[in-house]
Amino acid sequence: MKQVFKRPDCLVDIPFHFCPGCHHGIIHRVVAEVLDEFNLREKAIIAASVGCSVFMYDYFDMDVIEAPHGRAAAVATGVKRARPDNFVFTYQGDGDLAAIGTAEIIHAANRSEKVTVFFVNNTIYGMTGGQMAPTTMIGQLSTTTPRGRDPQEAGHPIHMAELLATLAGTAYSARVAVNNVKNLMKAKKATKQAVRAQLDKKGLGFVEYLSTCPTNWKMTPEKANRRIAEELIPIFPLGVFKEEQAPAEAGVG
Amino acid sequence: MPVTAIEPKGKVTFREDRCKGCGLCVMACPRKLIIVSSRLNNEGYHVAELVDPDRCNGCALCAEMCPDVVIEVWR
Amino acid sequence: MEKKRKKALVKGNEAVAMGAIEAGCRFYFGYPITPQNEIPEYMSAHLPEVGGTFIQAESEIASINMLLGACSTGARAMTSSSSPGISLKQEGLSYMAGSEIPGVVVNMSRSGPGLGGISPSQGDYFQATRGGGHGDYRVLVLAPDSVQECYDLTMLAFDMSDKYTNPVLVLGDAMLGQMKEPLEFKKYQPKKFEKKWALTGAKGRKAQFLKSLYLDDGELTVHNWNLFAKYKRMKEDIRYEALFLDEARLVVVAFGSMARVLKSSVKMAQDEGLKVGLIRPITLFPYPAEFIRETSLQVKNFLAMELNTGQMVEDVRLSVEPGTQVDFFGLPPGSLPAPDVFLKEIKKVYPE
Numbered sequence: 001m002k003q004v005f006k007r008p009d010c011l012v013d014i015p016f017h018f019c020p021g022c023h024h025g026i027i028h029r030v031v032a033e034v035l036d037e038f039n040l041r042e043k044a045i046i047a048a049s050v051g052c053s054v055f056m057y058d059y060f061d062m063d064v065i066e067a068p069h070g071r072a073a074a075v076a077t078g079v080k081r082a083r084p085d086n087f088v089f090t091y092q093g094d095g096d097l098a099a100i101g102t103a104e105i106i107h108a109a110n111r112s113e114k115v116t117v118f119f120v121n122n123t124i125y126g127m128t129g130g131q132m133a134p135t136t137m138i139g140q141l142s143t144t145t146p147r148g149r150d151p152q153e154a155g156h157p158i159h160m161a162e163l164l165a166t167l168a169g170t171a172y173s174a175r176v177a178v179n180n181v182k183n184l185m186k187a188k189k190a191t192k193q194a195v196r197a198q199l200d201k202k203g204l205g206f207v208e209y210l211s212t213c214p215t216n217w218k219m220t221p222e223k224a225n226r227r228i229a230e231e232l233i234p235i236f237p238l239g240v241f242k243e244e245q246a247p248a249e250a251g252v253g
Numbered sequence: 254m255p256v257t258a259i260e261p262k263g264k265v266t267f268r269e270d271r272c273k274g275c276g277l278c279v280m281a282c283p284r285k286l287i288i289v290s291s292r293l294n295n296e297g298y299h300v301a302e303l304v305d306p307d308r309c310n311g312c313a314l315c316a317e318m319c320p321d322v323v324i325e326v327w328r
Numbered sequence: 329m330e331k332k333r334k335k336a337l338v339k340g341n342e343a344v345a346m347g348a349i350e351a352g353c354r355f356y357f358g359y360p361i362t363p364q365n366e367i368p369e370y371m372s373a374h375l376p377e378v379g380g381t382f383i384q385a386e387s388e389i390a391s392i393n394m395l396l397g398a399c400s401t402g403a404r405a406m407t408s409s410s411s412p413g414i415s416l417k418q419e420g421l422s423y424m425a426g427s428e429i430p431g432v433v434v435n436m437s438r439s440g441p442g443l444g445g446i447s448p449s450q451g452d453y454f455q456a457t458r459g460g461g462h463g464d465y466r467v468l469v470l471a472p473d474s475v476q477e478c479y480d481l482t483m484l485a486f487d488m489s490d491k492y493t494n495p496v497l498v499l500g501d502a503m504l505g506q507m508k509e510p511l512e513f514k515k516y517q518p519k520k521f522e523k524k525w526a527l528t529g530a531k532g533r534k535a536q537f538l539k540s541l542y543l544d545d546g547e548l549t550v551h552n553w554n555l556f557a558k559y560k561r562m563k564e565d566i567r568y569e570a571l572f573l574d575e576a577r578l579v580v581v582a583f584g585s586m587a588r589v590l591k592s593s594v595k596m597a598q599d600e601g602l603k604v605g606l607i608r609p610i611t612l613f614p615y616p617a618e619f620i621r622e623t624s625l626q627v628k629n630f631l632a633m634e635l636n637t638g639q640m641v642e643d644v645r646l647s648v649e650p651g652t653q654v655d656f657f658g659l660p661p662g663s664l665p666a667p668d669v670f671l672k673e674i675k676k677v678y679p680e
Contacts, residue, residue, distance in 0.1 A: 001264055005316040005326035016321055020298065021275030025320030042531035047397065048539075057537035063527040065400040066539035068423045071393035074385070078397025079527070081381045082355055082405070086529050104393070107386035181281060181314045214275075221275035 008032035010041040010061050017055060021221020023211035024052055024120060026178045027187075028059060031091065031118055034191045035062075038199070040087045047076040049092040049101075052126040056091060070101025073108035076115040087198060089116040094135040095125045098158050102134075105164070112169030112203040116194045119160060121236065122211040130216030134158040137235055142216070157235060161208040165241035171203030172196075173242040177210040179228035183238065190240065202244045210236055263311020264327040267301055272323045274299040278315035284308055287315055338511050340478040340504040341366035344434055345374070347482035348406050350516045353432070354380035355405035357394035359387055359413060362446045363502040364436035367408040388413040392420030392433070399424070399431040400538050402526030404486055408434035410502075411452050412443065414460075421495050422461030425555070426540025428525070430489035432482070433467075434498045436505035439661030448503040448585050449661035453639035456499050457613040464552055466559045467495045469612040470567075473588040475509035481610070483516050488565060490521040492558055499612060501635070503585040503664065559614070567610035568619055572598055576605030578629045578678050581620065581644050583609050585664075586635050592667035597674055604674055612640070620647035629679045630654045633670065635661060
């Protein structure tokens with residue numbers, strides 16, 4: 001028999017701090033598998049974010065720069081411009097990317113920065129204890145929407161994959177889920193495409209991963225996993241929203 | 254020590270000290286061969302285990318779904 | 329480029345940009361704000377000529393974080409702004425200080441608080457010299473008083489930044505940024521700085537990271553004390569200018585544009601037979617406290633003069649020996665009187 005599944009090489013052999021059943025662990029592994037496949041460990045520089053994903057420097061056997069909350073796309077811009085031959089990516093949560101860092105991600109995409117952005121949308125602030133995120137669903141309970149998110153008071157869940165797809169500088173934008181193996185395989189494919197977008201110098205590659213947060217959703221891992229299909233996907237549809245075919249270097253096309 | 258199950262088609266190992274007992278592997282196994290056992294690891298989590306190793310074909314769906322990279326698979 | 333000439337008549341802002349490129353700065357990230365726009369404009373025109381990169385960012389916050397990213401790879405990079413924009417950069421400055429990442433930030437300050445105005449002001453002294461952002465940190469602060477120094481001190485800022493792996497702030501103001509003076513170009517003498525910490529990809533070495541997060545028991549305590557020790561080491565690079573201190577009976581202390589105007593006032597006082605000296609701190613952090621203390625052993629009357637309601641005067645009072653009289657004359661932003669106005673103020677406190 002030969003080994004058909006093992007820990008990706010670029011993932012440091014230490015336990016994750018994530019809560020039981022949290023999809024961050026799966027998404028970390030998917031990203032690591034793809035980076036291994038493209039042999040990018042020695043070329044990668046990560047702009048890490050703030051939130052549950054803050055410990056990238058412990059988990060990925062790669063160079064890591066810590067970005068302030070929300071600023072990973074700007075930090076990645078600085079890194080990539082200074083080191084264009086390196087592979088530069090961010091890994092950010094919904095509070096980080098879609099609230100405090102909205103300007104940074106939109107303008108990094110708009111400038112067609114040759115970076116890859118992995119965005120984890122679990123509809124809540126995890127690290128700080130379950131406050132409303134920009135992606136929180138209408139009616140969803142959080143510690144700052146104790147009566148459920150009222151769109152007239154607290155706004156609507158923001159759709160980053162679709163939003164970024166409208167920008168000319170975005171080379172690839174997709175939303176995926178990892179709640180079952182079928183979706184997970186699509187997630188891997190999308191991850192690869194977002195990596196290729198940078199390697200082929202097409203522009204910014206973006207993948208939004210729907211994720212659970214069993215702890216702050218106050219659900220068992222199993223129930224949280226089911227919520228992805230039952231509640232999140234109907235509001236956050238999966239799919240590829242932008243896929244640039246030709247290199248964007250030629251300019252307006 | 255990893256608990257090993259061997260049968261002609263597939264083999265999976267669980268790195269129990271890393272298991273958090275979330276049960277996503279239980280949901281993923283198409284043959285329903287995995288349970289969250291009553292055993293605890295040092296972290297205090299009930300660990301997942303394969304109950305019928307002979308029927309495992311090494312499809313690796315459990316490993317794909319494991320958020321803690323606990324499972325390795327051979328086939 | 330103007331480099332081929334030996335001298336040129338340029339604005340302080342242009343001198344900053346020229347000094348930066350001469351010192352090997354190849355990445356600039358900025359956002360427009362008056363009165364420093366000649367810096368990004370110059371960089372956008374001339375960085376590409378030397379293979380560099382200019383980005384007009386979406387905000388000052390994005391600019392400082394691009395700086396953080398570029399400098400984390402070991403590259404020489406700069407951002408510039410003016411007071412309200414520098415406030416926005418404090419987040420990034422704190423992270424850079426905490427992560428020990430070099431980088432040069434220029435504040436051609438305007439007046440505040442709030443939108444204030446675009447006239448010269450020294451109201452950012454506290455922000456500049458006390459760290460400015462959250463946490464217990466400092467940045468090395470260089471304060472030019474001429475177009476030439478805008479050039480020279482910007483070059484020095486890159487060396488200081490690499491030497492201490494810490495952000496360095498060049499603090500000018502609207503007057504220095506906008507005024508034109510002859511600038512003599514100087515060749516930058518490159519110094520070797522080992523940058524083992526630079527993030528270049530983990531090829532042929534272990535993966536490494538730059539961060540400011542320390543959660544383990546006692547870790548952050550050690551980190552803060554290490555930073556403190558570094559800030560103390562910066563004292564070896566203290567700079568100041570001293571004029572007419574021999575036999576002085578009154579010492580005026582001022583920095584930047586204010587010191588520039590006061591040089592004329594002090595000369596006028598000397599011409600009238602008044603023994604008035606001038607100390608001009610060039611590094612505002614670290615402050616030339618020891619030199620001021622030594623001077624106060626001989627001279628018992630000091631006058632701090634600033635374009636604000638009294639900030640640096642606190643450092644003068646902290647520096648002098650007990651029993652020294654420290655007076656203050658402040659001129660909040662909005663006007664910049666001529667040297668004779670300041671001479672009158674000097675005469676008011678000149679010891680009989």
